[in-house]
Amino acid sequence: xxxxxxxxxxxxxxxxxxxxxxxxxxxxxxxxSEHFLTWFNxxxxxxxxxxxxxxxxxxTFVICTAGIDLSVGAVVALSGICMATAMHSGLAVGPAxxxxxxxxxxxxxxxxxxxxxxxxxxxxxxxxxxSVTRGIALIMTGGIPIYGFSTxxxxxxxxxxxxxxxPMLLALGIALAGAVVLNYTKLGSYALALGGNExxxxxxxxxxxxxxxxxxxxxxxxxxxxxxxxxxRLNTAEPLAGYMFELxxxxxxxxGGTDMKGGRGSISGTVIACLLLGVLRNGLTIMSIPxxxxxxxxxxxxxxxxxxxxxxxxxxxxxxxxxx
Amino acid sequence: xxxxDHKPIIRLRNIxxxxxxxxxxxxxxxxxxxxxxxxxxxxxxxxxxxLIKVLSGAIKPSQGEIExxxxxxxxxxxxxxxxxxxxxxxxxxxxxxxxxxAANLFLGxxxxxxxxxxxxKLMLEKSKQLLRNLNVNIxxxxxxxxxxxxxxRQGIAVxxxxxxxxxxxxxxxxxxxxxVNESRQILNLIKDxxxxxxxxxxxxxxxxxxxxxxxxICVMKQGRLVANLETAQSSPSEIAHYITGVNxxxxxxxxxx
Numbered sequence: 001x002x003x004x005x006x007x008x009x010x011x012x013x014x015x016x017x018x019x020x021x022x023x024x025x026x027x028x029x030x031x032x033s034e035h036f037l038t039w040f041n042x043x044x045x046x047x048x049x050x051x052x053x054x055x056x057x058x059x060t061f062v063i064c065t066a067g068i069d070l071s072v073g074a075v076v077a078l079s080g081i082c083m084a085t086a087m088h089s090g091l092a093v094g095p096a097x098x099x100x101x102x103x104x105x106x107x108x109x110x111x112x113x114x115x116x117x118x119x120x121x122x123x124x125x126x127x128x129x130x131s132v133t134r135g136i137a138l139i140m141t142g143g144i145p146i147y148g149f150s151t152x153x154x155x156x157x158x159x160x161x162x163x164x165x166x167p168m169l170l171a172l173g174i175a176l177a178g179a180v181v182l183n184y185t186k187l188g189s190y191a192l193a194l195g196g197n198e199x200x201x202x203x204x205x206x207x208x209x210x211x212x213x214x215x216x217x218x219x220x221x222x223x224x225x226x227x228x229x230x231x232x233r234l235n236t237a238e239p240l241a242g243y244m245f246e247l248x249x250x251x252x253x254x255x256g257g258t259d260m261k262g263g264r265g266s267i268s269g270t271v272i273a274c275l276l277l278g279v280l281r282n283g284l285t286i287m288s289i290p291x292x293x294x295x296x297x298x299x300x301x302x303x304x305x306x307x308x309x310x311x312x313x314x315x316x317x318x319x320x321x322x323x324x
Numbered sequence: 325x326x327x328x329d330h331k332p333i334i335r336l337r338n339i340x341x342x343x344x345x346x347x348x349x350x351x352x353x354x355x356x357x358x359x360x361x362x363x364x365x366x367x368x369x370x371x372x373x374x375l376i377k378v379l380s381g382a383i384k385p386s387q388g389e390i391e392x393x394x395x396x397x398x399x400x401x402x403x404x405x406x407x408x409x410x411x412x413x414x415x416x417x418x419x420x421x422x423x424x425x426a427a428n429l430f431l432g433x434x435x436x437x438x439x440x441x442x443x444x445k446l447m448l449e450k451s452k453q454l455l456r457n458l459n460v461n462i463x464x465x466x467x468x469x470x471x472x473x474x475x476x477r478q479g480i481a482v483x484x485x486x487x488x489x490x491x492x493x494x495x496x497x498x499x500x501x502x503x504v505n506e507s508r509q510i511l512n513l514i515k516d517x518x519x520x521x522x523x524x525x526x527x528x529x530x531x532x533x534x535x536x537x538x539x540x541i542c543v544m545k546q547g548r549l550v551a552n553l554e555t556a557q558s559s560p561s562e563i564a565h566y567i568t569g570v571n572x573x574x575x576x577x578x579x580x581x
Contacts, residue, residue, distance in 0.1 A: 184442045186434050189423075193431060196420035203382070203418045204432030204484075205403035263422030 014257025015269045018305075022276045029283040036286055043163070049278035050167040051226050055249040056256070056270040057178035058108075058222030061215045063253050064182070065194040066262025067115065067122040069216065071107060072223035072249055074133035076242025079104040079227030081137050083153075084146035084237030093152045101224045107133055108220015112213035130246070137239040147236040157233030167229045174222060179267040191215050195262020251302050252277060332357050333491060333523050334379070334410070339388035341374050341547075348374040349385065350547040358491060361514060361524045363534040363555070366544035367567055372527045375544065376496055379525070380412040381405035406432070409490030415497045417481040421470040425462060426451040428469055429484050454483050458513065475506035482513060492523040499533055511537050531560050543567055 030037035055072050062069045083100035087093065107129060114125045159166050182188035190211045193201045202208045226245070231237045256273035258265030280301065284294045332355035341349040349371050356362055366372050377383045378390070384399030391397075392408045400408070419428050426447045435443045435450070451465035460479030462472065469477060478498070485493045495514060499507040514537050518524050528534050534541060535555060543551040543566040551566040 184444075185440055186436070186442065189427060189434060189442065192423060193420045193427075196422035197418065200418035200420050201431065203380070203402050203412070203414065205406040206432045207403070259422075263420070 018272045025279050033286045045278045045282045046168055049274045050171040052252050052274040053171040054174050054222050054226045056252045056274055057174050058219035059249040059253045060258050060265050060270045061191050062219045063258050064191045064265040069219045070126040070246045071130040071133055073242040073245035074130045075104045075107050075223035076227040078133050078137045079224035080231035080237040081140055104224020105217050105221040109217040112216030116209035116212045141239045145236050145238045154232050154235050157229055175271050182267055255305050335391040337389040339385045342386045347547050352549045356523050358523045359521050361518045361538040363538035363541045364527045370544040371547040372544055406488050410492045411485035411488040411490045412494040413481045413485050417477055419469045425465040428480055429487055458483050494525045496527050
């Protein structure tokens with residue numbers, strides 16, 4: 001029993017560690033500033049974290065398969081532009097949103113198709129589709145932002161649902177759905193097995209390529225959903241929206257304990273990491289640290305966290321090898 | 325003996341596999357029977373692995389037919405082979421180290437309720453049962469495969485093959501990386517499986533092991549099946565003769581005298 005509890009704790013060690021850091025950061029910041037622990041500020045942090053959570057869920061799946069998706073930032077822009085163009089040419093809000101989500105999902109599915117059909121490194125494939133997607137977004141708009149939408153659309157970015165807002169609800173829903181799919185469905189199981197030993201999964205009779213295509217499709221879908229939030233929040237669809245978002249999403253996923261070598265990862269880790277990054281950014285601002293230094297500090301924190309997680313993992317492995 | 329004992333479960337007919345100009349398999353005919361251990365022996369590059377890959381569905385033959393339970397196929401894939409009841413315990417074991425024992429045992433045939441929700445509790449219970457039945461010494465099916473010893477890992481690979489529900493189990497070099505005790509365990513397991521009615525195919529370099537556990541021995545050389553012997557009526561030197569092409573029969577007679 002104690003042994004099982006111990007192994008369980010080890011399984012969730014990165015999440016527990018990250019959670020403790022988050023709590024420590026919150027306690028420290030609330031002591032330093034009276035403005036930190038107010039509902040207004042917390043709501044602000046949650047609101048700022050929603051984009052990263054939504055994209056991070058899809059990215060977690062992809063990284064679990066030992067893959068990567070660099071095209072998510074460009075998909076954020078393209079899906080927003082598809083929605084904007086559709087609405088400005090007379091389509092209703094609902095269908096326009098669906099069209100934008102579909103566009104993002106298709107880019108994701110294409111990523112998966114090219115990666116599995118030609119067996120090319122995901123880094124290179126999604127680097128290519130990132131540029132293609134961004135290019136399409138620029139061509140469609142001529143480089144000019146599209147703005148001015150109905151309130152039925154902007155509600156998705158800045159509406160109110162009681163004390164929270166629609167992006168928070170979307171992020172929560174996506175995180176819960178992602179956790180269920182990763183832990184309690186065949187697809188999630190296969191995502192982890194794809195990263196752990198793709199050949200073994202294939203030899204067990206599983207259609208590995210099909211599953212990979214679906215997983216990249218999910219990542220495209222969540223990026224498109226982030227595109228909806230960005231576009232609705234700013235009331236503007238910009239061809240350069242979501243610039244470098246892919247790097248934030250990857251950093252959050254890895255900070256959350258998902259292994260870039262694939263095979264292990266968790267949605268809860270990703271969510272905690274997104275919140276931690278949100279709290280840190282907010283805290284650094286409250287402590288009036290200039291934004292250039294914030295950039296530096298966040299980068300250092302990510303590096304240190306990843307090094308600690310790698311060392312911890314290696315220690316565990318070494319201990320196990322000695323035990324056998 | 326029942327009728328099914330006489331009829332082969334798998335018949336390979338004229339199987340040929342070319343890799344460019346290299347003929348990895350040439351016109352191989354082979355029958356595989358239930359409740360028997362068939363050993364496939366031969367030197368490196370003799371075509372043993374290629375033959376196993378044809379049976380497990382890893383590769384499709386260039387020519388020839390595979391007849392399984394009366395149905396004829398020109399080639400299999402892993403999913404088809406498993407659904408036809410042919411499971412393989414690979415030399416590298418093909419386990420997902422980052423997942424637990426139960427997830428590996430049910431890899432590709434996960435149990436679900438409501439049509440999609442993984443029934444982890446049921447899989448854990450069945451895993452325990454399965455491992456107990458096969459005498460695999462693993463206390464907790466929730467342990468990561470990376471935490472287990474070589475013998476335990478092999479036990480999981482065998483248990484997974486059994487769990488796939490087939491009638492034919494292929495072992496690719498099962499004792500190659502094993503210590504003495506672990507080899508003993510796996511050899512006993514193979515004998516048990518044949519006694520329980522499975523058709524077992526074992527590819528091995530170890531003639532002693534092969535002689536101990538098999539009923540028939542096939543010798544491969546340069547892509548051809550050069551001998552198909554009853555184990556009870558053959559000697560190590562006769563088999564070595566077929567493997568190497570060197571005539572050792574006289575030595576054998578001297579030893580016998």
